[in-house]
Amino acid sequence: MVVICIKITIMGLLDFLLKNKSEDIKDFLNRGAIIVDVRTPAEYSQGAITGSKNIPLQVIDSEIGHLKKLKKPIITCCASGMRSGRAADILKGYGIESINGGGWSSLKNKL
Numbered sequence: 001m002v003v004i005c006i007k008i009t010i011m012g013l014l015d016f017l018l019k020n021k022s023e024d025i026k027d028f029l030n031r032g033a034i035i036v037d038v039r040t041p042a043e044y045s046q047g048a049i050t051g052s053k054n055i056p057l058q059v060i061d062s063e064i065g066h067l068k069k070l071k072k073p074i075i076t077c078c079a080s081g082m083r084s085g086r087a088a089d090i091l092k093g094y095g096i097e098s099i100n101g102g103g104w105s106s107l108k109n110k111l
Contacts, residue, residue, distance in 0.1 A: 028073045028074075031072070034070060035049055035051065035052040035107070036054075037078065038056055038076055038077070038084055039054070039083070043079060049104055049108050057078070057083045057086060067096055068094065068096060073097040075099055076091070076100055077102060078104065079103055087100075
């Protein structure tokens with residue numbers, strides 16, 4: 001019985017977190033957000049969200065000036081959400097409003 005309650009609680013928490021993330025992504029898009037895919041160019045060439053910009057995580061620091069000039073929120077994505085989480089944190093550190101959109105294919109399904 002305890003296991004069932006814990007499972008339901010965890011699933012409810014996941015639903016809550018994912019719903020909030022979807023709402024945040026919609027909010028960002030409504031405000032003209034740019035989608036930045038931080039995978040390598042080779043990964044990006046094998047499939048990506050139409051209109052997204054490919055700025056690999058390894059060089060994102062060198063693009064901060066350009067991204068700040070756009071004055072738009074940024075949704076980051078990658079293959080699984082790990083690199084995009086790091087990229088979102090880096091952007092936030094520079095004062096750029098950003099959110100981790102997670103894996104690009106999952107994000108694409110939310111658009």
